Amino acid sequence: MIQSSEPPVALALRKLTKCYDRPAVDALDLTVHGGEFYALVGPNGAGKTTTLRMVVGLLKPDAGTITINGIDALADPVAAKQITAWLSDEPMIYDKLTPFEYLEFVAGLWRIDAGEAQARAQELLGWLGLGPHAHERCEGFSKGMRQKVALAGALVHDPKLIILDEPLTGLDAGSARQVKNVLRERVAAGGTVIMTTHILDVAARMADRIGIIASGRLIAQGTLDELRKQTGAAASSLEDTFLTLVAEQVAHPVAAE
Amino acid sequence: MTWLAGHELRLGWRDWLSLMTAGRRRRGRTVTIALILFAAFMHLFAYWIVAGYANANVAPDTATLVGVTGTLLLSWSLLLSQAMESVTRAFYARSDLDLILSSPISARKVFAVRMSRIAGAAVIIAVLLAAPFIDVLALRGGARWFAAYGVVAAMGAVVTAAALALTILLFRLVGARRTRLIAQIVAAVIGAAFVIGLQVAAIFSSGSISRFAALQSDWILTHAPGPGSAFWWPAHAVLGDPRALLAVIVLSTALLGASIALFSRRFGEHAVAAAGVSSAVVRQRRWSSGFRRRSQARVLRQKEWALLRRDPWLISQTLMQILYLLPPALLLWITFRNGTDAFAVLIPVVVMAAGQLAGGLAWLSISGEDAPDLVATAPITPRRILWAKIEAVIGMIALVFAPIVAVLALEQFFAAFVAACGILAAAAGATLIQICFRTQARRSQFRRRQTSSRIATFAEAFSSIAWAATSALAASGTWFAVFPALIALGILAGVRLIAPAPTN
Numbered sequence: 131m132i133q134s135s136e137p138p139v140a141l142a143l144r145k146l147t148k149c150y151d152r153p154a155v156d157a158l159d160l161t162v163h164g165g166e167f168y169a170l171v172g173p174n175g176a177g178k179t180t181t182l183r184m185v186v187g188l189l190k191p192d193a194g195t196i197t198i199n200g201i202d203a204l205a206d207p208v209a210a211k212q213i214t215a216w217l218s219d220e221p222m223i224y225d226k227l228t229p230f231e232y233l234e235f236v237a238g239l240w241r242i243d244a245g246e247a248q249a250r251a252q253e254l255l256g257w258l259g260l261g262p263h264a265h266e267r268c269e270g271f272s273k274g275m276r277q278k279v280a281l282a283g284a285l286v287h288d289p290k291l292i293i294l295d296e297p298l299t300g301l302d303a304g305s306a307r308q309v310k311n312v313l314r315e316r317v318a319a320g321g322t323v324i325m326t327t328h329i330l331d332v333a334a335r336m337a338d339r340i341g342i343i344a345s346g347r348l349i350a351q352g353t354l355d356e357l358r359k360q361t362g363a364a365a366s367s368l369e370d371t372f373l374t375l376v377a378e379q380v381a382h383p384v385a386a387e
Numbered sequence: 388m389t390w391l392a393g394h395e396l397r398l399g400w401r402d403w404l405s406l407m408t409a410g411r412r413r414r415g416r417t418v419t420i421a422l423i424l425f426a427a428f429m430h431l432f433a434y435w436i437v438a439g440y441a442n443a444n445v446a447p448d449t450a451t452l453v454g455v456t457g458t459l460l461l462s463w464s465l466l467l468s469q470a471m472e473s474v475t476r477a478f479y480a481r482s483d484l485d486l487i488l489s490s491p492i493s494a495r496k497v498f499a500v501r502m503s504r505i506a507g508a509a510v511i512i513a514v515l516l517a518a519p520f521i522d523v524l525a526l527r528g529g530a531r532w533f534a535a536y537g538v539v540a541a542m543g544a545v546v547t548a549a550a551l552a553l554t555i556l557l558f559r560l561v562g563a564r565r566t567r568l569i570a571q572i573v574a575a576v577i578g579a580a581f582v583i584g585l586q587v588a589a590i591f592s593s594g595s596i597s598r599f600a601a602l603q604s605d606w607i608l609t610h611a612p613g614p615g616s617a618f619w620w621p622a623h624a625v626l627g628d629p630r631a632l633l634a635v636i637v638l639s640t641a642l643l644g645a646s647i648a649l650f651s652r653r654f655g656e657h658a659v660a661a662a663g664v665s666s667a668v669v670r671q672r673r674w675s676s677g678f679r680r681r682s683q684a685r686v687l688r689q690k691e692w693a694l695l696r697r698d699p700w701l702i703s704q705t706l707m708q709i710l711y712l713l714p715p716a717l718l719l720w721i722t723f724r725n726g727t728d729a730f731a732v733l734i735p736v737v738v739m740a741a742g743q744l745a746g747g748l749a750w751l752s753i754s755g756e757d758a759p760d761l762v763a764t765a766p767i768t769p770r771r772i773l774w775a776k777i778e779a780v781i782g783m784i785a786l787v788f789a790p791i792v793a794v795l796a797l798e799q800f801f802a803a804f805v806a807a808c809g810i811l812a813a814a815a816g817a818t819l820i821q822i823c824f825r826t827q828a829r830r831s832q833f834r835r836r837q838t839s840s841r842i843a844t845f846a847e848a849f850s851s852i853a854w855a856a857t858s859a860l861a862a863s864g865t866w867f868a869v870f871p872a873l874i875a876l877g878i879l880a881g882v883r884l885i886a887p888a889p890t891n
Contacts, residue, residue, distance in 0.1 A: 188764065208766045216761075227694070235690050280761075
């Protein structure tokens with residue numbers, strides 16, 4: 131019997147579709163493996179955020195399937211949510227709660243053992259440099275601090291799949307590095323991270339694989355080298371590769387697939 | 388200055404339009420029809436209230452002047468409350484202020500135009516609110532009543548001047564950091580104080596809850612200035628005296644102009660101070676030092692309660708409705724003291740207040756979720772989330788109204804039972820309406836919640852009124868209570884039918 135060396139699938143999307151006035155996500159197929167850092171890039175309005183919002187249960191797809199760690203997320207959303215974390219580009223936290231209370235709230239919602247959650251919360255607050263502010267209300271926090279509180283909330287329940295939409299937007303260099311370090315730690319510990327970003331350098335440096343999405347379709351994916359090969363320019367940057375692939379998709383929408 | 392005034396007018400118009408249509412452009416025709424129907428309804432209502440007075444040969448004696456002036460002051464206090472909100476918002480809303488203040492135009496001019504716009508809006512609101520009553524009086528009693536329009540417009544100017552003075556005073560006394568919150572609370576208190584004050588005075592003087600009973604009391608009539616006093620000019624103007632009208636208009640315009648001229652030098656300074664305000668660091672003391680083991684529903688309920696408890700502005704806004712309970716509570720106390728039966732008055736007031744309070748709390752809990760993505764991506768069913776939030780609302784209603792019901796039970800158990808049922812029904816009805824019309828908003832948008840759905844606002848009010856009527860009739864032991872209860876249930880069924888489907 132031959133054993134597959136393929137890592138387990140953390141996220142599988144099949145024919146995922148969402149239409150508004152026009153298709154926002156168009157029969158999208160995507161597979162992300164466990165322990166992988168996957169970056170989803172694409173021009174504005176390409177369907178990145180819509181795709182991820184469907185994965186975490188914030189939007190209902192018109193068609194298709196979503197499987198998270200073997201769980202059908204549409205049939206059993208509660209089980210899928212138990213192992214998933216979502217962080218949007220606009221950190222939504224409660225101004226009148228402290229980071230400590232916010233994490234306690236999240237741990238309660240995810241039904242994490244209080245002692246275990248508290249230890250993890252203190253560790254996360256320390257990692258993210260929020261320790262001295264743990265008992266201050268969030269109302270006076272800068273955007274970077276708020277983003278870090280939201281990130282701590284996303285990690286406090288130890289999710290297997292972390293989905294982040296533009297997590298570095300508006301962060302200063304120091305905060306961005308802290309966030310990137312925390313995400314790398316998660317991947318090193320076996321977690322899966324899927325992140326959308328407009329900062330192509332970040333995608334190139336952090337991701338194991340990069341998916342390029344345009345007009346709701348995945349037009350290319352692979353490592354940076356694999357993407358370069360697709361464009362035939364082995365030494366080009368991700369930015370050049372990205373622009374070439376997107377331009378091809380716009381010029382020849384069917385041929386580019 | 389002219390282009391700036393034009394810009395302000397355009398913004399004001401669009402703001403009003405957005406307020407009326409809740410931001411949906413296609414609603415224009417519906418809103419027009421609704422406004423016409425509302426105007427017709429208000430004229431009918433005004434006819435019922437004031438038609439009897441129009442033909443009477445109204446003599447400007449002290450009793451009449453006190454009555455008219457009291458009515459004007461009542462409206463004035465409500466307008467002042469609104470104007471204070473607008474003036475404060477002009478300093479703190481950052482929408483275009485950063486752009487304007489960084490441009491080479493004097494802040495003095497910008498704010499002078501902006502304050503004039505607020506005055507214009509106050510005048511329009513005052514005129515629109517008074518129009519049905521003035522129209523009916525003029526129709527029945529002659530064109531002299533049209534003079535009241537002048538007085539109402541003058542009131543708009545005076546409230547803006549007063550609001551401006553009060554806000555600037557607050558800036559100087561408490562600084563930019565605290566002015567916004569205090570101004571909002573002062574505005575809300577001013578709005579309620581006069582109404583409640585008159586009711587309290589009426590209860591003490593005559594045992595009645597009527598505001599006009601206090602105004603016509605012997606004490607007021609004997610201590611009021613004589614009919615020739617300048618204090619009565621606005622009342623004389625309302626009654627058709629052209630010289631008094633001219634004096635009122637000239638004085639109010641001069642007052643507004645003087646206040647803008649006097650305070651405008653400081654406008655830019657205060658606006659910059661307001662822009663530099665950041666939230667103070669608040670360290671939160673905790674009852675326990677560690678995470679507590681709680682169910683998901685409990686976590687959600689306690690989050691709702693903590694957020695409300697820690698937000699003085701929201702408390703002031705929601706509890707303002709409770710302030711209106713003060714007069715009936717006082718009446719209850721006097722009733723116990725005198726041994727007379729006033730439950731027929733008390734129970735519907737309490738039930739009505741419960742419905743209104745529950746509506747506000749339900750909006751905060753269900754629509755005003757500041758972290759909707761977090762809650763929606765948690766491993767808990769939407770149904771359970773909704774129930775937890777409903778429990779949070781009912782818990783808060785129970786906390787506020789249980790003492791009143793308990794005191795009532797000491798006097799008459801059946802009345803207390805009816806009141807409790809009425810409170811529960813009104814609160815449940817208002818909560819159901821908020822569930823049907825739930826939307827995603829920030830808690831800071833609480834004051835604008837009534838504009839997100841006019842249907843929800845009216846349904847909430849009519850449902851509370853119907854449950855109040857049911858309770859009043861049930862407390863007096865008549866089976867007629869079934870009819871308003873059926874109306875209330877009909878309203879709720881109608882709301883469920885026409886409520887928009889949740890978008891996803």
